[in-house]
Amino acid sequence: MMSPRLTGLADLPPGVERPRYDHAALGIGILHLGLGAFHRAHQAVHTDDALAAEGGDWRILGANLRSRDIPKALNAQNGLFTVLERSVSDRARVIGAHGPAIGGDAAAILRAACDPAIRILSLTVSEKAYGIDRTAMDADPAHPAVAADLAQPQAPQGVLSIIVAALAARREAGTAPFAVLSCDNLPDNGALLRAGVLGFARRRDPGLAGWIADHVAFPATMVDRITPATTERTLTDVEALTGHRDLAAVETEPFSQWVIEDHFPQGRPTWEAGGALFVQDVRPHEAMKLRMLNGSHSLIAYAGQMLDLPHVRDAMADPALTALVRRHMQAAGATLPRGAGLDPEAYAAALLARFANPAIAHQTRQIAMDGTEKLPQRWFAPAAEALQADGDARPFAFATAIWLAWLTTQEQAPDDPRGPALLELARKAGEDDDTLTRSVLALPGLAPPELAGNAGFTQAVRRTLTHIRRDGLRAAMATELAS
Numbered sequence: 483m484m485s486p487r488l489t490g491l492a493d494l495p496p497g498v499e500r501p502r503y504d505h506a507a508l509g510i511g512i513l514h515l516g517l518g519a520f521h522r523a524h525q526a527v528h529t530d531d532a533l534a535a536e537g538g539d540w541r542i543l544g545a546n547l548r549s550r551d552i553p554k555a556l557n558a559q560n561g562l563f564t565v566l567e568r569s570v571s572d573r574a575r576v577i578g579a580h581g582p583a584i585g586g587d588a589a590a591i592l593r594a595a596c597d598p599a600i601r602i603l604s605l606t607v608s609e610k611a612y613g614i615d616r617t618a619m620d621a622d623p624a625h626p627a628v629a630a631d632l633a634q635p636q637a638p639q640g641v642l643s644i645i646v647a648a649l650a651a652r653r654e655a656g657t658a659p660f661a662v663l664s665c666d667n668l669p670d671n672g673a674l675l676r677a678g679v680l681g682f683a684r685r686r687d688p689g690l691a692g693w694i695a696d697h698v699a700f701p702a703t704m705v706d707r708i709t710p711a712t713t714e715r716t717l718t719d720v721e722a723l724t725g726h727r728d729l730a731a732v733e734t735e736p737f738s739q740w741v742i743e744d745h746f747p748q749g750r751p752t753w754e755a756g757g758a759l760f761v762q763d764v765r766p767h768e769a770m771k772l773r774m775l776n777g778s779h780s781l782i783a784y785a786g787q788m789l790d791l792p793h794v795r796d797a798m799a800d801p802a803l804t805a806l807v808r809r810h811m812q813a814a815g816a817t818l819p820r821g822a823g824l825d826p827e828a829y830a831a832a833l834l835a836r837f838a839n840p841a842i843a844h845q846t847r848q849i850a851m852d853g854t855e856k857l858p859q860r861w862f863a864p865a866a867e868a869l870q871a872d873g874d875a876r877p878f879a880f881a882t883a884i885w886l887a888w889l890t891t892q893e894q895a896p897d898d899p900r901g902p903a904l905l906e907l908a909r910k911a912g913e914d915d916d917t918l919t920r921s922v923l924a925l926p927g928l929a930p931p932e933l934a935g936n937a938g939f940t941q942a943v944r945r946t947l948t949h950i951r952r953d954g955l956r957a958a959m960a961t962e963l964a965s
């Protein structure tokens with residue numbers, strides 16, 4: 483196929499959904515950091531719905547701190563891109579919510595963040611990019627970007643430093659601050675990012691930190707839409723449906739959910755038009771999502787890697803693994819607060835159907851990345867709470883054993899900021915599963931100390947780990963299901 487590049491809406495076929503508003507006439511109001519597939523399939527679509535419903539100068543200026551490919555593609559396409567919703571049949575929708583984009587130019591991002599038109603700065607930069615010590619609730623001076631930015635404050639490169647520098651400049655100029663909206667899968671993401679920003683600002687100027695504490699909103703959010711990485715297949719399917727080559731296209735599932743704390747002093751798009759839910763307290767919703775969806779995703783990811791199941795949907799075609807996923811969801815659901823209006827059973831049923839979507843090829847390898855960043859909120863926090871409440875922590879011990887068993891099969895450092903440290907621990911432990919279990923769980927900030935120090939939990943992990951290494955994961959799964 484040699485189709486023209488997507489640059490306008492005029493010659494799109496009738497079946498393709500397009501912005502129901504004059505997108506080019508609306509101004510920019512949001513600076514978004516992290517133009518990955520998830521942002522384009524989620525917040526961009528919700529913003530498109532909001533603009534269609536009520537207009538407003540709320541289009542998004544997108545930016546990547548490092549990678550230039552997507553910004554370049556968006557700029558060549560006048561900000562337009564296609565979202566391919568995959569289910570029984572595929573649906574293509576062109577999104578108009580994005581304006582120009584910046585790639586790999588921190589100075590330009592900082593300039594944009596100082597523009598008074600920017601009233602929200604949102605982020606999907608992934609868990610590891612923040613540089614926040616979650617135990618200390620402070621900026622992490624050992625994080626590479628934070629360390630570099632503390633050494634060279636005049637040329638900020640990392641997330642915390644850019645936010646702090648922009649807020650400092652706005653304060654100086656008498657410009658009202660933007661609201662800072664983290665859309666990453668981190669527990670209590672608003673409070674966490676606030677703590678990181680204040681910690682970084684304090685090192686620079688305590689007066690500035692006090693001003694940020696008093697004047698800047700950090701609403702928390704829960705975000706959800708299963709979005710596999712874009713592949714060449716995504717692009718050719720989009721091309722077949724739209725008649726255009728789109729180098730910023732994404733594919734995703736039909737489901738989308740966004741729960742947001744309504745704290746935007748300078749206003750916000752009417753995101754509720756696209757189904758976003760505004761609540762007083764996001765935490766129960768977020769715990770349900772992180773523990774049930776993401777927690778069982780991580781179980782599927784490591785089990786899938788061990789069992790040669792390349793996609794989540796393959797795991798859902800495996801009855802034994804599906805039974806263990808159900809069990810995991812149930813244990814995770816049991817840790818959730820009561821009386822918060824949650825329905826964990828209905829949520830679990832919906833998740834199983836979403837995971838099984840035959841049209842979505844979500845790679846277990848992709849989800850297995852960055853385990854040390856993801857597992858604290860997905861497995862270890864609920865496991866500690868389950869123990870505390872005399873509940874069922876066994877499914878979490880089982881999942882942990884699979885992760886460790888998978889680690890022992892890795893010849894190179896896994897794709898994880900602590901990959902080299904994990905590999906080193908696995909090498910040192912050799913066949914000694916007890917040492918491996920204890921040393922990994924003792925990594926700072928990974929598991930709550932009361933979990934890492936709980937003999938019942940660590941022994942359960944160790945026993946299953948040995949069983950997997952000796953008899954294989956299939957045998958350990960059978961034992962688990964029989965118990």
Ligand code: CS2
Binds near residue numbers: 780
């Ligand atoms: C996944 C998430 O890659 C992962 O770790 O668990 O990206 C997951 O697909 C999304 O959070 C779904 O909303």
